[in-house]
Amino acid sequence: MGVRENYLEVLNKKNQAALRAGRNPEDITLMAVTKLHTVDEINEAIDAGATDIGENKVQELLSKYEDVKPVRWHLIGHLQTNKVKQIIDKVVMIHSVDSLHLAEEINKRAGNAGLVMDILIEINVGEEETKTGIQAEELMDLAKEITDTCENVRLRGVMCIPPYGEDPEVSRKYFRETRELFEKLQQLGLPEDRALIDTLSMGMSGDYETAVEEGSTIVRVGSAIFGKRNYR
Numbered sequence: 001m002g003v004r005e006n007y008l009e010v011l012n013k014k015n016q017a018a019l020r021a022g023r024n025p026e027d028i029t030l031m032a033v034t035k036l037h038t039v040d041e042i043n044e045a046i047d048a049g050a051t052d053i054g055e056n057k058v059q060e061l062l063s064k065y066e067d068v069k070p071v072r073w074h075l076i077g078h079l080q081t082n083k084v085k086q087i088i089d090k091v092v093m094i095h096s097v098d099s100l101h102l103a104e105e106i107n108k109r110a111g112n113a114g115l116v117m118d119i120l121i122e123i124n125v126g127e128e129e130t131k132t133g134i135q136a137e138e139l140m141d142l143a144k145e146i147t148d149t150c151e152n153v154r155l156r157g158v159m160c161i162p163p164y165g166e167d168p169e170v171s172r173k174y175f176r177e178t179r180e181l182f183e184k185l186q187q188l189g190l191p192e193d194r195a196l197i198d199t200l201s202m203g204m205s206g207d208y209e210t211a212v213e214e215g216s217t218i219v220r221v222g223s224a225i226f227g228k229r230n231y232r
């Protein structure tokens, strides 16, 4: 199957999962994760209807940016502070904020560019040593600090990548945990001009339907749309 067929199939499954959970399918965005895929493949997904795409790495995003059709770009991988300025005017959201330091750099660069950047805080929900993201216990403090100090940043919610596994039912408990944190964040009473907590970024190729059942508002799907990635 080609990218178009895959994209439409994932879209349909995402929508069916929403309906099963009594949710409005339109409340969940399908993001196509395009790392290690070509500009032609990405444009094929856009032709099939993709509105949002996600890249992990700044360099790779920049190398494709000019040749990809108009679309909403998201940065979903670990972001080094010294690269923020290169993408600040190219992405609509940064999903991987894991320190006040990074938020402050985003704030500074957004200010220089005359914009307000939407961000998510990444939670290392499986407490894995190899993964980036903050510990769950740190979330409320970091959210307060960011909204206290960063006037050019708008906190939109949280993102998680559960420990890798073949069984989506294993992801479910991590998704629930992340959803609970998301709801706590909504109750925290953060300043309204700096926080609009409406985005829960979770679910990948193997578990996006489960993520939708557990409240995700944006699923990040790569290989189910584009096929296996060729790591070189």
Ligand SMILES: *Cc1c(COP(=O)(O)O)cnc(C)c1O
Pocket: 033, 035, 056, 076, 077, 161, 204, 205, 206, 220, 221, 222, 223, 224
């Ligand atoms: C690669 C990646 C995805 C997509 O993974 P698939 O399993 O191919 O769907 C989603 N989120 C992040 C942060 C990724 O790096």
